[in-house]
């Protein structure tokens with residue numbers, strides 16, 4: 186049995202193999218990525234199976250080698266879509282002139298071309314072919330068109346070709362292929378291997394079967410953080426309280442309604458996470474008694490409230506070496522209130538959100554944030570929530586890199 190380095194699903198590489206003599210190098214390419222901790226999913230064209238067997242690839246990669254679109258239907262009828270959405274990258278090595286033509290023209294007539302068309306993951310291509318095929322005007326046009334769509338080409342190199350000729354068309358060295366992809370991905374996926382729990386939205390506390398105490402949080406900030414972190418390679422679980430936003434692709438969404446359910450889910454997933462971003466607006470109070478029947482219209486009514494569970498307070502007790510980031514929505518004494526929360530809840534960072542500003546905060550597309558850490562305060566200013574999420578992620582990355590936890 187081959188020994189395998191520990192792989193992580195957050196680094197999943199689809200390795201496309203097409204019909205070239207150089208396909209005999211695909212096992213070495215797969216091994217190169219597996220040594221770097223990648224899970225490699227081999228996808229072979231029909232022609233590729235003439236040069237290397239699916240059995241060889243699956244023995245090396247430790248999972249099924251895909252040779253047909255209809256292989257995929259066993260797990261899920263749309264699993265070509267789920268597989269392509271899980272991929273950190275797609276690499277086609279070696280790539281024939283034929284696959285270049287298919288990809289440049291959007292053909293989807295087999296597993297590999299369909300996966301590529303359905304994937305938003307970065308695409309790397311290492312061509313290998315006879316020099317005349319490579320220099321053919323049509324092949325060059327296909328390469329230009331794929332480059333315009335951000336495909337990254339690795340090689341080909343000049344040297345002796347399988348057909349016995351000398352020239353350009355030789356598959357790039359295995360180490361060059363592996364290192365080029367890894368370098369490009371480590372810049373793009375700076376959260377690869379990280380597990381992050383994010384909360385979003387606003388909890389609801391029932392008064393009767395119809396009414397509740399809620400708040401104006403839309404969940405946009407938390408969703409933006411989850412999407413940013415997922416796009417940068419993290420595995421993300423999103424605990425979502427009453428949001429009407431669509432589930433972000435590739436993020437595990439756990440829906441809750443009340444502060445009690447939010448606490449239960451945060452506790453259940455805390456040991457899994459390396460960092461927690463608490464952006465949900467959790468109600469501070471809930472009715473002492475929930476009425477079974479709808480309260481009838483009539484006289485004035487008073488509802489007795491009680492404190493809800495203190496989720497951040499609970500996490501502070503068991504924080505250990507995990508990173509905790511909070512948000513504070515404040516309408517007065519923004520900095521001092523947020524700084525107090527930072528200290529009381531043993532947070533590493535808090536983003537104070539000024540909800541008095543026009544068109545920012547709850548439900549708005551914008552946030553006006555100030556980042557407060559135990560060592561200082563930094564005004565972030567008014568930003569689109571997607572931009573603010575990128576800043577939150579950068580700050581989290583600094584904490585991961587420095588390993589200085591407060």
Ligand SMILES: Cc1cc2nc3c(=O)[nH]c(=O)nc-3n(C[C@H](O)[C@H](O)[C@H](O)COP(=O)(O)O)c2cc1C
Nearest residue numbers: 203204205206230232233281282283284313314315
């Ligand atoms: C022995 C042999 C070697 C081949 N080597 C290459 C090659 O290096 N590059 C290439 O583009 N096509 C090569 N071909 C042609 C492809 O296998 C052919 O175009 C096939 O349709 C490609 O299918 P695919 O792109 O779906 O894998 C070779 C064919 C044979 C018979």
